[in-house]
Amino acid sequence: MDKHKSLGITQTKYYTFAETPNEMPLESGGKLGPITLAYETYGELNAEKNNAVLVLHAFSGDAHAAGFHKGDDKPGWWDDMVGPGKAFDTKKYFVICSNCIGGCKGSTGPSSINPKTGKPYAIDFPMITIVDMVNAQRQLIDHLGIKKLLAVSGGSMGGMQVLQWVASYPDMVCCAIPIATTLKHSPQQIAFDEVGRQAVMADPDWRQGNYYGHKQPERGLAIARMIGHITYMSDESMEEKFSRKLKDSNYSFSFKTDFEVEGYLRYRGDSFVKRFDANSYLYITKAMDYFDLSGGKLFPAGRKINTRFLVIAFKSDWLYPAYQSKEIVHELKIRRVEGTYCEIPSTYGHDAFLLEIDEQAHLISHFLNTAYENL
Amino acid sequence: MDKHKSLGITQTKYYTFAETPNEMPLESGGKLGPITLAYETYGELNAEKNNAVLVLHAFSGDAHAAGFHKGDDKPGWWDDMVGPGKAFDTKKYFVICSNCIGGCKGSTGPSSINPKTGKPYAIDFPMITIVDMVNAQRQLIDHLGIKKLLAVSGGSMGGMQVLQWVASYPDMVCCAIPIATTLKHSPQQIAFDEVGRQAVMADPDWRQGNYYGHKQPERGLAIARMIGHITYMSDESMEEKFSRKLKDSNYSFSFKTDFEVEGYLRYRGDSFVKRFDANSYLYITKAMDYFDLSGGKLFPAGRKINTRFLVIAFKSDWLYPAYQSKEIVHELKIRRVEGTYCEIPSTYGHDAFLLEIDEQAHLISHFLNTAYENL
Numbered sequence: 099m100d101k102h103k104s105l106g107i108t109q110t111k112y113y114t115f116a117e118t119p120n121e122m123p124l125e126s127g128g129k130l131g132p133i134t135l136a137y138e139t140y141g142e143l144n145a146e147k148n149n150a151v152l153v154l155h156a157f158s159g160d161a162h163a164a165g166f167h168k169g170d171d172k173p174g175w176w177d178d179m180v181g182p183g184k185a186f187d188t189k190k191y192f193v194i195c196s197n198c199i200g201g202c203k204g205s206t207g208p209s210s211i212n213p214k215t216g217k218p219y220a221i222d223f224p225m226i227t228i229v230d231m232v233n234a235q236r237q238l239i240d241h242l243g244i245k246k247l248l249a250v251s252g253g254s255m256g257g258m259q260v261l262q263w264v265a266s267y268p269d270m271v272c273c274a275i276p277i278a279t280t281l282k283h284s285p286q287q288i289a290f291d292e293v294g295r296q297a298v299m300a301d302p303d304w305r306q307g308n309y310y311g312h313k314q315p316e317r318g319l320a321i322a323r324m325i326g327h328i329t330y331m332s333d334e335s336m337e338e339k340f341s342r343k344l345k346d347s348n349y350s351f352s353f354k355t356d357f358e359v360e361g362y363l364r365y366r367g368d369s370f371v372k373r374f375d376a377n378s379y380l381y382i383t384k385a386m387d388y389f390d391l392s393g394g395k396l397f398p399a400g401r402k403i404n405t406r407f408l409v410i411a412f413k414s415d416w417l418y419p420a421y422q423s424k425e426i427v428h429e430l431k432i433r434r435v436e437g438t439y440c441e442i443p444s445t446y447g448h449d450a451f452l453l454e455i456d457e458q459a460h461l462i463s464h465f466l467n468t469a470y471e472n473l
Numbered sequence: 474m475d476k477h478k479s480l481g482i483t484q485t486k487y488y489t490f491a492e493t494p495n496e497m498p499l500e501s502g503g504k505l506g507p508i509t510l511a512y513e514t515y516g517e518l519n520a521e522k523n524n525a526v527l528v529l530h531a532f533s534g535d536a537h538a539a540g541f542h543k544g545d546d547k548p549g550w551w552d553d554m555v556g557p558g559k560a561f562d563t564k565k566y567f568v569i570c571s572n573c574i575g576g577c578k579g580s581t582g583p584s585s586i587n588p589k590t591g592k593p594y595a596i597d598f599p600m601i602t603i604v605d606m607v608n609a610q611r612q613l614i615d616h617l618g619i620k621k622l623l624a625v626s627g628g629s630m631g632g633m634q635v636l637q638w639v640a641s642y643p644d645m646v647c648c649a650i651p652i653a654t655t656l657k658h659s660p661q662q663i664a665f666d667e668v669g670r671q672a673v674m675a676d677p678d679w680r681q682g683n684y685y686g687h688k689q690p691e692r693g694l695a696i697a698r699m700i701g702h703i704t705y706m707s708d709e710s711m712e713e714k715f716s717r718k719l720k721d722s723n724y725s726f727s728f729k730t731d732f733e734v735e736g737y738l739r740y741r742g743d744s745f746v747k748r749f750d751a752n753s754y755l756y757i758t759k760a761m762d763y764f765d766l767s768g769g770k771l772f773p774a775g776r777k778i779n780t781r782f783l784v785i786a787f788k789s790d791w792l793y794p795a796y797q798s799k800e801i802v803h804e805l806k807i808r809r810v811e812g813t814y815c816e817i818p819s820t821y822g823h824d825a826f827l828l829e830i831d832e833q834a835h836l837i838s839h840f841l842n843t844a845y846e847n848l
Contacts, residue, residue, distance in 0.1 A: 126724075126726035127726075128726075221728070224726075225726035225727065282717065283717075284708060284711065284712060284717075285711040285712060285714075285715040285716060285717065285732065285733075285734040286703065286706075286708045286711045286712075288717075288732050288734055288735065289699075289702075289703045289711065289734050289735070289738055290703060292699075292732075292734070292735045292738060293696060293699045293700055293703065293738065295728065296695075296696055296699065296738075296739070296742075297672060297696050299728065300676070300692035300693065300695075300696060301675070302677060317675035318675065320671075320675075321668060321671055321672050321675060321696065324664075324667075324668045324671065325668055325700060327664075328661065328664045328665060328668065331661075333659060333661045333791075333794070336659065336660040336661045336664065337659060337660060337661075339660075340660040341660060342657065342658075342659075342660065342663075342765065349501075349763055351501035351502075351503075351599075351600035352600065353596070353670065353674065353755060353759065356762070356763075357660065357663050357667075357762070358660075359660040359663055359664050359667070360663065360664070360667045363664055363667060363668065363671075364671070367671075380728060384728065387731070387732070388724055388731075390717065416708075416791070419708070
């Protein structure tokens, strides 16, 4: 696997649909429109249009999965996995990465202009769910002229969308690759999300969501992100990276930063608020908490499911523990759906889906290759 | 073990020492005085003064370990363990529970009046450490006329004080019972504490610590406590208690409380701010983060240690995982100190030291009894 081959310069595209009066119905009973989706594509769609792979990002990700945006020195969030000769080999596959609705990275979300008022939606934005995210992506896939996806893949919230794709449109998904994800949030996962939301909403700068035109609730959002970062790493990976290393040579005996881990969290919190909208944080965490395909809801009743699964979990991931991936596999067994489960022995915690490249790439490239050759 | 026998009405006493010009020197290089310690005692000190057991509370605990305060319908925090016929049998032992300095439960802390200014210390309170907490308790034990403690016991931060008692005054401790604790905070433990502190300090009501006479930083402190509660429970115990149960029959599709676990955390956060001082939160978490008896510091070099240990951990405790208790046991082995290790198979997480009574009581009463009979 050559990690160094890059797609070079890539760029984000936009697709707008669901314009008045054809707003998209939402799971909550509301409607949303017009909807813009930010997305990127890499590689070429073949003549048969059967080599398309949809890649879906985690909670705070975006459409920019691979290559470099002009002037940037950092590539997209899954550049190690998407490109020529990589797991999602752009010499063979047409890779699409779609941003989700509700976010703040070019797709319609609470910071977008509400056409009815000419102002940002703020918390008048309707509650969206993983079902709605997938329904919007479906429109994009139709727009690109694709009838059936060779694969849908993603980690964390991206993995929830993978599962929802199968639940909503099983005939459109040849292969599903849910990574470090779950059929439903446990109370512990809901709890971490809820504390983050409360931190945002407790910040007076949140102004009941109407902070646009003012500074955003930076302190609350930074706290929320700091909590997040603890859950993305493992006890082991924090020990390896920070142990009890001090910033200076002695304890400060004050509330300044003593330990490197403290400085790291503060830095991560502070940089997050520059790139992410606080209301999007609220909406998207809520979408994850509402998600629930447990108890047989993964597969529409009475339908033969031909989708093949590769389910990947990471040993040290305690935010989306391996037992949750095994629950997905259990659903496959019950419905006699073909699937492989792999638990990768990483110490990176939940972040492993972004960092543990070699074994993940090996599994995925082999799985995709077999599927593609047997089409 | 009869859990229903109660000590009846108990009350908190106070001991003041280190008055000017005899302030107590602190590990940070500062001084503190006068110092008041709130404490309770249960049972009778025998004529030989060799039946005293010191019980130490966790982070947000207090001196009120057992029995009922007049008018209260809830007993002390370890009432299941302390009383006639219980693990710490007050028919046999003289049990002392000392509150820690830095707190807000009757002992000197940041909300106490600074004699130099006539106003609350706020963040002019000197930084205190576990060493200082134990040095203050040592004064109380001297005051009570006790030369050697039969046992020192406590869970979580109480366990750190147990270890520090042995490190500071090994000849004064016959038995040590550290429960669900550690020789040092890992970066993950520091990280959770730091996020809590940042949440408090980000609240504008914190006013750089000078909120006395105003309302306290309730929102920030509630967030900190919510994070704490997630870490005190286990993934399993949250699943057992809450699963995905809703408060109402349907999703609200809003930012109101949907899930029972959300309501529980909000309730816990809101009730904590009524009983705990935000600056004490900052000082005490910092004391825990600074604590470090790893790498041979548990036992003074070159001294024969006669203290016997009973080290208890709980299987589902991920805040103070069992491996940290095993590190204590490792130190015992290196120095040929007598000790027993027991990992109790509880699902309660870190809270188990307060909830998993039967097995804990069985272990402790047997251990104490043997020690007492062989004095």
